[in-house]
Amino acid sequence: MYKTLFWHYWLQTVRAPGYYKNLIVNIFVGLMALYFLAILVMLGLFLPNLLMEIAPQKNPTDIVMGGIIYAVIAILMMRYIMQPLSKINLESYQVLPVKRDTLVNYLLLKPLLNPLNYIALCFVIPFAIKEIYPTLGALSFFRFIFIVVFLIWFNTLMAPLLKRKFNNILVGVVLLLIIGGAVFALEYYKILSLFEVSQSVFGFLITTPLVWVSVISLSLLAFFLNKLFFARNYYTESFERISKRRGAESQKFTFIERYGKIGEIISLEIKLVLRHKRTKSTLYTAIFFLFYGLIFYPNPTYADKSAWLLFVAVFVTGTGMLMFGQWIINWDGSHFDFLMSRNIDTSTYIRANYTLMLALCIVSFILTTPYFLFGKNVIIHHLVAFVYNVGVNIYVYIFAATLNTKRLELSRGSSMNMQGVSYKNFLVMIPLLVIPIGLIQLFAIFSATYIALIIITLLGLSGIVFREPLLRVIEKQFLRRKYALCDGFRKKE
Numbered sequence: 294m295y296k297t298l299f300w301h302y303w304l305q306t307v308r309a310p311g312y313y314k315n316l317i318v319n320i321f322v323g324l325m326a327l328y329f330l331a332i333l334v335m336l337g338l339f340l341p342n343l344l345m346e347i348a349p350q351k352n353p354t355d356i357v358m359g360g361i362i363y364a365v366i367a368i369l370m371m372r373y374i375m376q377p378l379s380k381i382n383l384e385s386y387q388v389l390p391v392k393r394d395t396l397v398n399y400l401l402l403k404p405l406l407n408p409l410n411y412i413a414l415c416f417v418i419p420f421a422i423k424e425i426y427p428t429l430g431a432l433s434f435f436r437f438i439f440i441v442v443f444l445i446w447f448n449t450l451m452a453p454l455l456k457r458k459f460n461n462i463l464v465g466v467v468l469l470l471i472i473g474g475a476v477f478a479l480e481y482y483k484i485l486s487l488f489e490v491s492q493s494v495f496g497f498l499i500t501t502p503l504v505w506v507s508v509i510s511l512s513l514l515a516f517f518l519n520k521l522f523f524a525r526n527y528y529t530e531s532f533e534r535i536s537k538r539r540g541a542e543s544q545k546f547t548f549i550e551r552y553g554k555i556g557e558i559i560s561l562e563i564k565l566v567l568r569h570k571r572t573k574s575t576l577y578t579a580i581f582f583l584f585y586g587l588i589f590y591p592n593p594t595y596a597d598k599s600a601w602l603l604f605v606a607v608f609v610t611g612t613g614m615l616m617f618g619q620w621i622i623n624w625d626g627s628h629f630d631f632l633m634s635r636n637i638d639t640s641t642y643i644r645a646n647y648t649l650m651l652a653l654c655i656v657s658f659i660l661t662t663p664y665f666l667f668g669k670n671v672i673i674h675h676l677v678a679f680v681y682n683v684g685v686n687i688y689v690y691i692f693a694a695t696l697n698t699k700r701l702e703l704s705r706g707s708s709m710n711m712q713g714v715s716y717k718n719f720l721v722m723i724p725l726l727v728i729p730i731g732l733i734q735l736f737a738i739f740s741a742t743y744i745a746l747i748i749i750t751l752l753g754l755s756g757i758v759f760r761e762p763l764l765r766v767i768e769k770q771f772l773r774r775k776y777a778l779c780d781g782f783r784k785k786e
Contacts, residue, residue: 613653684756698781
């Protein structure tokens, strides 16, 4: 029966209308995947040498063992935000002689067969070959690999359980961030060193026969917790009651609706974001990427690298715009004909989207002001990036949104869903990031980085000053593309 279910899933995938249409996107994603896999393999091979240079007094294996607990927590957070839920057309099978346990087990086991879940092995296996096998032997090598696989199973099973339990609401993201912050605080203030605990536990497991098998108990625990959840929520009526109750509690943004038709459109767009899986998942991903600066700013290596600082600043101060900007028109695809038949003129529609994007930029900038604690250089780059986002990137994104005629199915899936994505979504990244970074690199040759920052700021200020002419250009572009958009949005993939 499991073979039949997986065969049905394969047929459903290859027979989907959009499977062969996004060939360019699939090739690009495949090449990017190969690139990152190569990086992981190289990182695994060179990590022992890097750790010896960073901490020569410590054993590289001990450092990796100590970091496992943090890796598990971080990956669990990422999976909660980005891993799509496994699905099945339950009602079609409930009328057939298929056992309930078979369907539930299929839902739980399907993600474990996804090769993407085992990307970490591209890093782990080279490291184990280079460091663990020569020093601890073949048995410890295989124990380490199996422990990592069991932890991958645990994360793969636990993330969907948390997502189903919290119904993909912001509370789950906040809870995971609080747990991650608490773990970091315990380590930073030396109250409890989870690094040392992890180092002792996993160091013992990889060197002791049979005991390492106990790690699989975590995977079994996650599996049976999922089974318990489905035992209580097997029938679709239970999910419908939850969604109806939460739908009835949806908020009305009356304070926004006071600002005329523009306010009403913005209110509708916010409700759309909060009601659909794909837009909510994108919102949580944007919140997660607000912490992207913590990878670079505390590292003194990047303190004097203006190009990297501006790249990070543009990304974090405009993360809301970057996540939603390309879909600002496409997410109206399912009701675009209805919108175009209402008493809404083009100017109002474009200005409503512009105002929403501007608000996202302002909110992102305010939320990233704690980065100012890293010094004057970070403050300067954040201010320059904010002005550039508001004065240049907003217009580029809205203009580019008129070129994408692919309809987004907002309720179909969450993060990592490539439906509705085309090569145009990647091309638009060029003016957003490449131009400012290219200017800085060019002027850095002449040790005139600040001149590049001034030019980028002037570009942004020019966009703010000439807002009306630029919006009129976008309005004319929208009118030229209006019927192409209508035609494209009527087609379902």
